[in-house]
Amino acid sequence: MDSFTISTSQRNTFVEITGQVRHSLKRRGLREGIGVVYCPHTTAGITINENADPDVVHDMLLWLERTIPQQQAGFRHGEGNSDSHVKASLVGSSAVIIVDKGDLVLGRWQGIYLCEFDGPRTRTVCVQWLGS
Amino acid sequence: MDSFTISTSQRNTFVEITGQVRHSLKRRGLREGIGVVYCPHTTAGITINENADPDVVHDMLLWLERTIPQQQAGFRHGEGNSDSHVKASLVGSSAVIIVDKGDLVLGRWQGIYLCEFDGPRTRTVCVQWLGS
Amino acid sequence: MDSFTISTSQRNTFVEITGQVRHSLKRRGLREGIGVVYCPHTTAGITINENADPDVVHDMLLWLERTIPQQQAGFRHGEGNSDSHVKASLVGSSAVIIVDKGDLVLGRWQGIYLCEFDGPRTRTVCVQWLGS
Numbered sequence A, B, C: 001m002d003s004f005t006i007s008t009s010q011r012n013t014f015v016e017i018t019g020q021v022r023h024s025l026k027r028r029g030l031r032e033g034i035g036v037v038y039c040p041h042t043t044a045g046i047t048i049n050e051n052a053d054p055d056v057v058h059d060m061l062l063w064l065e066r067t068i069p070q071q072q073a074g075f076r077h078g079e080g081n082s083d084s085h086v087k088a089s090l091v092g093s094s095a096v097i098i099v100d101k102g103d104l105v106l107g108r109w110q111g112i113y114l115c116e117f118d119g120p121r122t123r124t125v126c127v128q129w130l131g132s
Helices: A020-026 A052-068 A084-091 B020-027 B056-066 B084-092 C016-028 C054-067 C082-091
Strands: A003-005 A014-016 A035-040 A044-050 A094-100 A110-116 A122-131 B002-007 B013-017 B033-038 B044-050 B094-100 B110-116 B122-131 C001-009 C012-015 C033-038 C044-050 C092-098 C109-118 C122-131
Touching: A003 A020, A003 A052, A014 A052, A020 A035, A020 A110, A020 C012, A035 B122, A035 C092, A044 A052, A044 A084, A044 A094, A044 B084, A044 C012, A052 B084, A084 A110, A084 B084, A084 C044, A084 C082, A094 B094, A110 A122, A110 B020, A122 C033, A122 C092, B002 B020, B013 B122, B020 B122, B033 B110, B033 C001, B033 C122, B044 B084, B044 C033, B044 C082, B056 B084, B056 C082, B084 B110, B084 C082, B094 C033, B094 C092, B094 C122, B110 B122, B110 C109, B122 C033, C001 C016, C012 C054, C016 C033, C016 C109, C016 C122, C044 C082, C044 C092, C082 C109, C109 C122
Parallel strands: none
Antiparallel strands: A003 A122, A014 A110, A035 A094, A035 A122, A044 A110, B002 B122, B013 B110, B033 B094, B033 B122, B044 B110, C001 C122, C012 C109, C033 C092, C033 C122, C044 C109
């Protein structure tokens, strides 16, 4: 297993980690198989989405913050970050990526993101490769 | 790695791809392991849900369109499909399926769907098998 | 492939299954690889989130029930559980977990949950391990 850390600078933000994941793949030298990119935190997640126009991430965060606001009637959790936990489970704690001919199978506009929902913090990302 | 294409006919629609995925498995001849069904697009995704009553997909699309409308105050992305990107990240870009005794482990009512959120388009679906 | 059953006691509830998944891993004796925890039902799912303070699960369920109510104008599915299908696809039908040094790679606060969205029912959870 491989891992690296990411320092985030805002409460809600996406940080692209495609480079770190590709670097891990090259070091491992896998030709055919899959990679699992995993976030061992309960208020952050992993997603794959557009990395060309930064407005896409802006709009995704806008929707998430508007639909899952931090303060909500009936929330009990004392840390005040229940919204972060909801966002984490919706986005998911991992992304699975196919490896073919020694490279990540990503669409032309796809990048891998660490989704921070309770920053700023330092987050760990774990990567596991399977195949040959 | 295996792949196939799907042509969609509406902006928001789910197209069942269980048959294509099973066909790929049979060709590969895997007995025990997993399959990763991956969508290399940022405005489409993969999900597993009911394939018996088409009203289930109708209702899921209704909720998605109502909760994530195309036009929203504050959206900046010039292509006007930020809602499609949000939907893609919520549903996810892949589904992982267990293979046991040479077949997909799917519940009685489960089918695998390509979720189109910015059609009509021609979409690629990638499938990777791991195991023996 | 391994499997076990869980009996749920409410319509919407999360049941922690980390112990059962770890038990399956120990029996399998895997040292390095991944595990796929899969739910073969269309109105339930699998997620990974906090297992320290039960108020977190309470707040997540509150948001889900408020944002995806059971009765909605336009819903057609005769069983009256379209909300359950929506929730299942948002949370997802599986979780992928990394195995390193013979144990699950989970963060300090992370637990694996079966998410029941149309209980009470008896649910099956399937687990597949890959690696060495």
